[in-house]
Amino acid sequence: MATTKKQFPTYNGFAIPLQPDSDLGMAMLIAESDDGQHEPVAVVGTISEAREVAISDLRDRMRRLELGEDAGLCPTLYRVWARGIDGSYRTACEIADIL
Known part of the structure; x- marks a missing residue:
């Protein structure tokens, strides 16, 4: 029996296309x-939760x-x-479109 290596589509490295939920x-x-600093904010489960x-x-x-008061870094972008x-x-x- 011949084996085949079926190629499955990937979505930017994820198994499924990511939706807000x-x-x-x-x-x-x-x-x-802007100057390249980064800081962890939270652990999240969905993109919707991350936006909130x-x-x-x-x-x-x-x-x-x-x-x-000191607010720490001034974020211009949040990444999940x-x-x-x-x-x-x-x-x-x-x-990036928070405000």
């Missing part, structure tokens, strides 16, 4: 600034700035990192 397992939400957490995080940072089909973490989503 796709289960990402334990994905990481990372805040990134990113909005909350940015609002909290802005509130701290208004109070004269999730485990792909090869087991490595890769960018699942970029969130």
Whole structure:
């Protein structure tokens, strides 16, 4: 019997096309600034949850700035990192249009 190696489609390294409510397992939400600094924000399960957490995080940072406190880095982009089909973490989503 001949064996074949069937090629399955991949979607940027993920097994399925990612939707806002796709289960990402334990994905990481990372805040990134213009100058290349980055900071972990939260562990999230979906892209929708990541967007909610990113909005909350940015609002909290802005509130701290208004109070004269240190808000840490100034994020211009939030990235969701999730485990792909090869087991490595890769960018699942970029969130930049928060305000």
